[in-house]
Amino acid sequence: MTLPVAVLVSGRGSNLQAILDACASGALDARVVYVASNHAGVPALDRAASAGVPHGAFTVADFGSRAAAQAAMAEAVMRTDPRLVVHAGFDHILGPEYFVRLGGTPVINVHPALLPLFGGRGMYGVRVHESVLAAGATESGATVHRVHPDTIDLGEVVVQRRVPVLSGDTPEMLGARVLEQEHIAIVEAIRRFVLATTPLR
Numbered sequence: 149m150t151l152p153v154a155v156l157v158s159g160r161g162s163n164l165q166a167i168l169d170a171c172a173s174g175a176l177d178a179r180v181v182y183v184a185s186n187h188a189g190v191p192a193l194d195r196a197a198s199a200g201v202p203h204g205a206f207t208v209a210d211f212g213s214r215a216a217a218q219a220a221m222a223e224a225v226m227r228t229d230p231r232l233v234v235h236a237g238f239d240h241i242l243g244p245e246y247f248v249r250l251g252g253t254p255v256i257n258v259h260p261a262l263l264p265l266f267g268g269r270g271m272y273g274v275r276v277h278e279s280v281l282a283a284g285a286t287e288s289g290a291t292v293h294r295v296h297p298d299t300i301d302l303g304e305v306v307v308q309r310r311v312p313v314l315s316g317d318t319p320e321m322l323g324a325r326v327l328e329q330e331h332i333a334i335v336e337a338i339r340r341f342v343l344a345t346t347p348l349r
């Protein structure tokens with residue numbers, strides 16, 4: 149069965165694009181059934197539109213509070229009946245209003261470092277790479293992990309890919325090298341769910 153997947157985004161959407169491309173090429177037996185963003189007008193929503201995927205923006209401005217926006221977003225996601233929800237660059241911490249509506253649907257997240265290192269509250273995007281360089285780490289990487297309520301970046305690791313930190317790296321240079329590995333890791337992680345839900349013949 150082709151795995152129906154919903155994807156949460158906030159901005160650029162390059163991980164979403166990697167998933168869409170892998171589905172379109174047949175490299176991944178999955179289908180993106182919905183894309184939800186907490187910001188309107190972001191490139192990730194344009195990517196969903198270009199791929200013909202239903203999508204929506206759930207902003208605090210429209211819904212009055214983060215909790216109300218996240219509840220509405222979860223309801224929209226669940227109406228599309230996904231078997232997996234992927235957080236691909238979602239930049240808000242999700243609360244109980246979201247998780248309670250997802251029920252038992254598995255959730256994974258992509259993070260731009262080797263968790264459990266350089267994760268947790270406030271660790272998003274370039275800040276992660278700045279922290280890796282400030283700590284003098286010799287390697288970083290991409291992690292895809294399970295997401296559970298109240299465990300920011302601490303769910304079980306599904307896929308991890310390592311990259312070296314090179315002398316002279318800026319946060320942007322390191323981030324670009326990590327991002328290439330994120331795109332591979334997120335597709336590989338979804339493939340594991342595809343395989344886990346495919347009956348043996």
Ligand code: GAR
Pocket residue numbers: 157158159160161162163164192236237238258259260271272273276327330
């Ligand atoms: C990615 O690097 C992702 O790992 C990061 O945001 C970026 C989104 O890029 N997420 C986090 O830092 C989560 N803590 P994208 O919109 O191009 O996929």
